[in-house]
Amino acid sequence: MSVSKADNGRQKQSITRVLGNYSFILIFFAILAVYLIINAGATTWSGVMNILRHSTVVGIIAFGMGLAIITGGIDLSVGSMLSLIGGFSVVVFNATNSPVLTLLFSLFAGLVLGSINGLLIGRIKMPPFIVTLATMMIFRSIAQYYLRSVERKSIFNMDGTLSSYDAFYSFGQSKLFDLIPTVGIILIVVTAIMVFLSTSTKYGRTVYAVGSNERAAMLAGISVEWVRTSVYIITGVLCGLAAFIWLAMNGAVDPATLGRSNEMYAIAAVVIGGISMSGGKGKLLGVLFGAMSYNIIDKIIAAMRFDALINDTIKGAILLVAVLIQIIIPSLRRRLKKAGD
């Protein structure tokens, strides 16, 4: 008798639990539906695929942000890393005429910048918010300063006369089987790797453990210093990859604007994805949907010919709604359970 009752309770719970844990999918499809309705006749395959394509840069850096937030930290410098790495990657490309060397440089530069954040936070134990706030200011400023006083230009432009420019640029525009944008595939691959890393590797579990109870994690043998350092290094490398993809897509970097507010969009994508700002909880898969949701909003505003300045009002409102859902569903679940008794 009591067994069947318990089973019932579990079932009821599991439906609402799935809704609670995967609310990011609900939000994504709701926004997608709005977009499809507004866009009605004008909807095309490539229009939908552009959502994926245009989510790539923010999406990739948001995965790093997600890891940092799971440890209980934050990385405000992601947008500035994008700007600094992007700018210097242009310089490297123009000097080497090699997309491969440019990619290696981007990743390595990300590793270096991420290590600076990581060592200050993990090893010296400075607060993540302060460290990355400082490097956010420093990294972008270096990019801008170098551009104006050394290059004496206002924008980093890839040299279009170089022999491999066309190959590099068209990689950014290319589609696999003429169907799916290559950069979108990179986003999917990064998603797969990050989800696998966080759920199925021993390293991934230590990231959660540190965010959940740092002291217990330390006494269980986890090197908290290293875990903290490593998430910022991973974030840096992902920013390097994102900067490279930005170059392939756009061919130029304006250090004053590239990546501006991206840290905020990345945080929002992480939160919409259901990751707890206090650390230890949440799924990285949600980050993909969070980033795509935000991108669709851009497209809705463009389709409706709204003033682009209203953009952040809507994005802010969506963020509030997303968090509201995450708070309401668990309390709904408790009420359902009570009613079930």
Place this chain on the structure above:
Amino acid sequence: MALLQMKGITKSFFGVKVLDQVDLQVEPGEVHALLGENGAGKSTLMNILAGVYTRDAGQVFFMGKPLEDTTVRSAESAGIAFVHQELNLFNDLRVYENIFLRKELVKVLGVLDKKEMIRRTRDLMNSLGVDIHPAAMVSELDTSKKQLLEIAKALHANAELIILDEPTTSLNNDEIDLLFSLINRLKEAGKSFIFISHKMQEVFRIADRYTVLRNGLLIDTGSIKDVTSTTLARLMVGNQYTDQSVYQPRELGEVVLEMKNLSGEGFRDVSLSVKKGEIIGFTGLKGAGISELFRTIFGVLPITGGELVLFGEPVLHNSVRTAMRKRLSMIAANRKENSIIPDFSLLENFYVSEHRLSSRKPLVRINRELNRYRVHRDTLSIRASTAHAPITSLSGGNQQKVIIARWLNTQADILLLDNPTQGIDVGSKAEIYGLIQQLAHAGKTILVNTLEIPEIMKVADRCVVFYHGCIHSILPRGDISEETVMIAATNAIKSEVHA
């Protein structure tokens, strides 16, 4: 007339009855011990009394008046104060600010009258004979002082009945004496206490009457004078209780752990050699340095002098992981803070440490982990619905078993247990001590730090008594008794000589 009468209290959570027709009666000026294992319903009953939970059925009369729709605030104003185990003080406020919280004295224009509040706080402390400075920051007080401050706060709010939930867990013997003398004085002044504790000695020292709960049912109530601790323990655990010692002599092996004048933060000049299969009980007053010694052996704190030799090799490890590689493990004190990863399932809590040793194989293989977990679940008899349940859904005793399983899973040969039975009910305590015996038989070497001397008498081959960071004496099994240990722990003989 009774001060408090609770009649037929019934309460269910999610369809499970946690209290069924429970009665409780407290007279004016008595200390009433509320006894039962974890999960017996003590906390639920007290939370109903204090207005944290609402009852499903039953009546409560306090000072002759019925209490209906009790809220925390209405219970407080009726004169019921609940001193929780995890104290509810504001650490960042001063002592007087905590006392006068929500009842601040003001001068004109709502300016706080700090002088008067400090003066009254000082008077209150003096009348209680408690040495706490009114303007001290609460964060700077030690736990015992905080406990006394909580009681002072309750009295300032005119409490007639004070509920003390395991008040002595983190106190040393002197501090317990201080607390008990305060309780006795207040009792004479007509105040009543409900005293929740797992420590039988204390119940017999301080309580007048008792009520025993088991599985949400009222089992017995009566006068302490009429019972013995064995009867009470039996009432609490039901049929499963046995008082007999679990000790069995063993063949000891070679020396596996040796300390030569080892010094660290909080202890110095510790020399001891421990043989394979040995169980050593460590005890001393709180702050005697044993926890620090354990943490130093385990690589959490640095070695500042002397030598530590493990399995014949001198070590200078500087991290937990290197200690783990030397086949050491430590079940830390204060499970909630130091062991439990609250967002993890019990399986994840189980495998987390072993992964540190096998990180060369980077993937989590759930089936392998489940198989390993099941083996430990069976030997430790962990009671949980599934391995994927959140660790926080388990009782304290089962949580602790999961943590023990975590360390057994690392194949450690030397286990350091720092207060392993803290906040665990009698039944689980007995299981854990039985387990310690089993593990020693299987060749594990075990060092236990505990404040409870009867626990040492149950299992230890030798007892090491600490006093002020040094080994005071090492007692062979035959010499371990409450008296000898307490004399050593309080350094009683030496001070007599000096005097």
